């Protein structure tokens with residue numbers, strides 16, 4: 127034996143002993159031995175810390191990182207000797223029966239270990255470990271593959287017609303036909319080899335399609351103008367213990383070995399995943415300008431968010447226009463969440479406007495401020511679909527589509543009325559349940575039974591409708607409710623399913639001029655920023671949102687009492703004998719969520735009564751548009767009744783909001799819990 131090989135085997139044994147890997151290996155052997163069953167191959171997973179092993183022996187460390195198949199052979203040999211010396215598995219006969227899977231805990235943090243799917247050239251020939259990252263856009267069902275098989279010589283007199291000499295084991299990147307075929311021949315007598323089928327070892331395999339996270343940018347901006355774009359995805363293989371370890375729509379970092387797979391005339395690059403890691407979350411601070419603004423506005427709980435909303439998106443609309451919508455957008459953005467959570471908050475927005483162009487541009491701009499902000503392209507599906515796997519296996523593959531790509535972010539679906547009726551019904555059910563069900567007919571995809579996969583839809587939806595179009599058929603009736611918006615063309619239940627219904631009607635005559643002026647300026651030179659908000663760039667808002675959304679906020683008891691009081695009182699006054707209550711329990715959840723969002727956007731951690739007041743005013747305005755005004759009468763622009771032009775107008779707004787607070791308390795005192803009132807129902 128070559129001395130360096132012998133040395134590496136010694137080091138491998140020392141490493142196994144020191145890392146605790148040997149004990150795990152002995153335990154695994156015991157399980158095989160206790161089963162008394164004879165297998166073609168015995169599979170062992172060995173965890174390797176590359177830094178530790180490189181410190182013990184650089185040559186072996188190098189081998190593991192750059193020639194993992196060869197390194198596995200070293201461990202295979204060491205493990206075989208261990209099994210034989212210690213009589214660990216009675217049934218095991220040859221070294222070939224041992225299948226070692228090396229799993230590095232990490233790779234050196236160097237560029238040469240990173241495989242970026244958007245950079246060329248791609249090294250897919252060297253069969254070594256790389257670190258890669260992507261978002262799951264499609265996911266196949268779990269099927270079987272051959273992990274290992276035993277072959278025997280068909281010539282009875284040949285010594286290899288028995289025993290475990292011809293063992294074939296799956297190696298990364300190998301297709302099924304590479305592992306098991308019928309054209310192998312005996313190396314001793316050249317007779318054909320035959321597989322001993324009762325020894326075949328099957329494992330689980332799952333094909334997953336991923337895209338580089340950078341590809342998501344294709345779904346942002348004004349992508350509706352370029353409906354025909356194609357995103358290059360890459361296939362990753364999840365085998366055995368890794369099956370079902372990825373979720374559709376999620377982003378993962380993983381270590382794997384790139385490989386080339388020949389499928390008919392096509393060659394595709396894919397990656398055999400070795401281990402999956404959770405992506406670290408981006409954190410950031412807030413810009414100095416926002417910090418300064420926060421200190422300037424500390425005298426009132428309402429001023430910071432008022433100014434934020436006022437100057438937000440000045441690249442698209444002049445400061446001061448659409449403030450209620452802009453505040454709602456910011457609240458929706460800070461409710462997005464990168465982390466996997468069981469109970470997340472969502473804020474879906476339905477905007478009614480007579481100027482859809484401006485609304486579209488504003489929402490398009492805003493959706494780009496979060497990593498998972500997806501502008502749904504009209505040519506795609508919003509919700510997951512099922513199609514045949516592209517690799518010729520005929521199995522079903524679930525495609526993520528826009529709603530799942532927007533996981534933990536925002537899905538902006540454009541004009542609501544551009545979607546077909548059946549899609550709108552599906553949207554309504556998703557908004558109500560936050561899940562969608564994908565049906566996989568067994569017959570079509572080679573399975574015995576039909577399957578239903580329930581997928582969580584963890585995103586907020588934004589959409590708009592043209593006010594003039596949606597109420598075209600409107601005929602004035604005598605019993606119209608005050609404040610109620612007429613939206614005939616949309617099902618009432620669908621409107622109800624959106625958290626906030628917002629009407630953008632702030633463009634009064636004197637407003638139209640600066641807006642026009644602004645648009646004209648932008649048309650001449652789109653690079654010229656609007657002067658007032660010059661100091662606050664898009665990037666500052668991006669950082670602010672990342673910072674705000676990661677704040678952990680909690681309700682103060684006063685805030686909680688105010689929410690409950692308003693909810694119960696409002697439920698009471700909005701109940702009639704025919705339709706029952708117009709407020710569902712989801713309204714309570716939404717009020718809590720809105721209050722928390724306002725707290726986050728204010729960069730505070732405790733929800734105060736002031737936050738609840740903003741939530742209530744937004745919610746009540748939305749309710750009024752949906753169902754008409756109640757006795758708790760709010761102004762049409764309840765949150766921004768004045769133009770915010772100077773310090774004085776901010777002061778004026780504070781006074782107004784304090785009056786609203788008093789009105790709210792009065793409303794709760796009159797109609798809230800524990801009070802007896804005479805309403806029409808009684």
Ligand SMILES: [Zn+2]
Nearest residue numbers: 279284312315
């Ligand atoms: Zn033979």
